Amino acid sequence: MKPKPRLRYWTNLSAAAAFSLALVFLALFLYGGNRWAQGYRYPPRYVSSGAWLRQNEIPYEEIELKTADGLVLAAWYTPPQNGSLILVAHGYGGARPE
Incomplete structure (x- = not known):
């Protein structure tokens, strides 16, 4: 049918x-x-303002680090109390903490 x-x-x-x-x-x-x-x-880029450092009264300076290949990295410098310096770099996609 x-x-x-x-x-x-x-x-x-x-x-x-x-x-x-x-x-x-x-x-x-x-x-x-x-x-x-x-x-x-x-990931999206975030611009850190330093509000956390100011809130906790930590003295800091905004500096730029230039790499060997000419890349300029924004950084914060906090003066050490004992004279030693530690450079901390965030991972891929990270940002300076707030």
Whole structure:
């Protein structure tokens, strides 16, 4: 028995709509995954203001460190009490603490 043309039309239309919806969800999934990965690999930059140091009355100076390859890094210098100096560098994607 052959299906009725009207039933076949609605079946085909439903299949096309389901397929289109699946494609939209797949595209959104891929786009969202890519955006998440980019945000993870390239985190937003934060500018530290030194508010935490001022709040705790720690004297500091804003300085710039120039690397051997010419990169300029912003840093804070707090004078040591015993004459020794420690350089602390944050990890990838990190920032000076606040």
